[in-house]
Amino acid sequence: MSELCFHDVSIRFGGLRHGLTAVDHASLTVPDSGIVGLVGESGSGKSTLARAAVGLVPLSGGRIELNGRPLARRGPESRRVQMIFQDPSSALNPRMSVGESIAEAFPRGSTASTRRAEVARLLELVHLDRAHAKSSPARMSGGQRQRVALARALASRPEVVIADEITSALDVSIQGTVINVLRDLQRELGISVLFISHNLPLVRYMSDSIAVMYLGRIVEQGPAEQILGNAQHPYTRELLAAVPDSSRQAQRQDVQDFVLHPAVVSEPTDPEPLHNGCRYHSRCPVGPLTNPERGICRTEDPSEEHANEAACHFAEPRTPPSTDGTSVASAASTSVRKSL
Amino acid sequence: MTARGMWTDSVRVRYLVRRTGRLLVSLLVLLTAAFLMIHVIPGDPVRGALGPTAPADLVAARRESLGLNDPLAVQYLNYLRHLLAGDLGTSMISGLPVSEMLAQRLPATLSIALLAFVGAVAIAVPLGVGFGVLTRNGRARRAELGFTSVSSVLGTIPEFLFAVGLVYLFGVQWQILPVAGRSGPESYVLPVLCLAIGPAALLARILRVEMVAILTADFIRTARAKRLPAPIIYLRHALPNALTATLTIGGLLLGSMIAGTILVESVFAWPGLGSTIVQSILTKDYPVAQGIVLFYGATVLVLTMVVDLILAALDPRSAIGQS
Known part of the structure; x- marks a missing residue:
């Protein structure tokens, strides 16, 4: 049982007047042995939310709980949530060997030989040769280093691992290796994973459920096939549509979309909302920009009483879970095939 | 692994050799500068050390014993030879060997x-x-x-x-x-x-x-x-x-x-x-x-x-x- 819960978490940086709300009343649950994908564009607050879970950023509101209890601040209990960072080239201390970096999080009092054996075991878990324990991070490739970072995170026997864009600094050919190692380990060890990425195909490959963040808000969440096949929030739909398709026809279609929807290719709005209403209304392709009668988007913050907890006034109303699962799944797969 | 290790080892050895070479050159410059020191000081160092009232034949004898009348190149070679033997010369005041004073x-x-x-x-x-x-x-x-x-x-x-x-x-x-x-x-x-x-x-x-x-x-x-x-x-x-x-x-x-x-x-x-x-x-x-x-x-x-x-x-x- 290892469930990580974000309850109504808010994170503010800076003072009251010049500050910035990076995360705004976000609630998210990473279920036991589940993989939750967290997607959203740069600056949406994904990493900030993740950093809060490992204590790098203080909370301004709400609480984060592991198995129903607040996270410990220090001591071995505090190491139950571990994070892997984006850039493996700088995430390891260059003055420490790989083995030293991994062994640092071991409990006190273990003997040198058990530490060595444990380091070797962890290295083999991530498909690295045990001889790498003595080498310095500078001698390893990016993919190897990222796997060391993974072994390092596993060293303290975490219940939850947060993977923050762990492949975006890697070569495409290496990404698959690292991702597969993470997925196999998740299955083998039964850890829960919060998988943060802006790469939707990767998130689809990894996750059981997906949460979409926009300007500090979680605008939609639900099972992966629901989000991918039956996206309720216009922002999610735009994210899905923005995944490039290598086929020629799709490229032509992309160009047309670009011409048709100038609103959605605009820069993200200022994270500090000077306006009331839906945070997405100034870019929304179905909002007041294209449908002037939808003034409610400018004035009222949408509730999440919709399917997929979508924070959009014009999302479908929440449907009872008796929907025909097969049709949703098939719709999801066709739509995914079309858009990814 | 070993090939790379050997490569870095050879880089280290080459660096050590080069750095030692630089040290030797710098030391030679230092030795030469210290040697020339007495020759660029204005006036006669022996006369200066013994004082203006010292008899002329004493000054001449001291100059002779210090080898100051030899050609510069000969003096330089003698100086280097003595240095290699650990002989830094003798104090003109106390008559003690300089190396002994240093050690003390x-x-x-x-x-x-x-x-x-x-x-x-x-x-x-x-x-x-x-x-x-x-x-x-x-x-x-x-x-x-x-x-x-x-x-x-x-x-x-x-x-x-x-x-x-x-x-x-x-x-x-x-x-x-x-x-x-x-x-x-x-x-x-x-x-x-x-x-x-x-x-x-x-x-x-x-x-x-x-x-x-x-x-x-x-x-x-x-x-x-x-x-x-x-x-x-x-x-x-x-x-x-x-x-x-x-x-x-x-x-x-x-x-x-x-x-x-x-x-x-x-x-x-x-x-x-x-x-x-x-x-x-x-x-x-x-x-x-x-x-x-x-x-x-x-x-x-x-x-x-x-x-x-x-x-x-x-x-x-x-x-x-x-x-």
Whole structure:
């Protein structure tokens, strides 16, 4: 049982007047042995939310709980949530060997030989040769280093691992290796994973459920096939549509979309909302920009009483879970095939 | 793995050879400069040493015995030959061999220089690390301003001014510490303090800047996310990475500290090499002055090389960069 819960978490940086709300009343649950994908564009607050879970950023509101209890601040209990960072080239201390970096999080009092054996075991878990324990991070490739970072995170026997864009600094050919190692380990060890990425195909490959963040808000969440096949929030739909398709026809279609929807290719709005209403209304392709009668988007913050907890006034109303699962799944797969 | 190991080994050996070669060239320049010293000083060094009232035949005999009448090239070769045999000449005043005087005076100088260096590091490391941690990411701006201004003032005051000031305070005003001579542990306090304050301030400044830079590194973030205790983050993860520049400057400061002993020893009448060289210059005892100059110069050159080699061992890029 290892469930990580974000309850109504808010994170503010800076003072009251010049500050910035990076995360705004976000609630998210990473279920036991589940993989939750967290997607959203740069600056949406994904990493900030993740950093809060490992204590790098203080909370301004709400609480984060592991198995129903607040996270410990220090001591071995505090190491139950571990994070892997984006850039493996700088995430390891260059003055420490790989083995030293991994062994640092071991409990006190273990003997040198058990530490060595444990380091070797962890290295083999991530498909690295045990001889790498003595080498310095500078001698390893990016993919190897990222796997060391993974072994390092596993060293303290975490219940939850947060993977923050762990492949975006890697070569495409290496990404698959690292991702597969993470997925196999998740299955083998039964850890829960919060998988943060802006790469939707990767998130689809990894996750059981997906949460979409926009300007500090979680605008939609639900099972992966629901989000991918039956996206309720216009922002999610735009994210899905923005995944490039290598086929020629799709490229032509992309160009047309670009011409048709100038609103959605605009820069993200200022994270500090000077306006009331839906945070997405100034870019929304179905909002007041294209449908002037939808003034409610400018004035009222949408509730999440919709399917997929979508924070959009014009999302479908929440449907009872008796929907025909097969049709949703098939719709999801066709739509995914079309858009990814 | 082994191929790469051998490659780096050969790079290290080549660097060692090249660095030693540079040291030898520098030493030769130093030897030549010290040799030419007596020949560019205006006037006759023997006449100067023996005084204006000395009889002319005594001066001539002394010149002959010192070989000063030989051609310059012959003198130079003789000088090198004697040096290789460990013979630095004889004092014109006391008649003692210079090497013997060096051996006799060296411990006094070495003890205050080393104590001052250890003291400077012992003061600078906690201060630099502490203020680095305190002022990381632009925190505690007032503390940063205070620290940088105080340390830059302390770092630029010359040792002999410190010496005078400290003598006034501790020796004259409060009369709690001896101001001259080498007699017991308390006599070490003031000379060592004078030598240590400036280097300590400079080292602490550099270490603070390095710490602030290192503390923004990603692996520090990793260490924090690992929930390591703060002392381990700062001492095991940050400090070793911040030491490279500090060590470079530290080695150079040790060299300048040895030169600083000249002035400090004169102020405190410390019976070391520094006061001996000043005395020998005043009495025109040029073999002694020459020998001590050689010794000081060689020490600084060797220290610089040792620092370079330690740096190359710690950070092989520094060796490759100099090829």
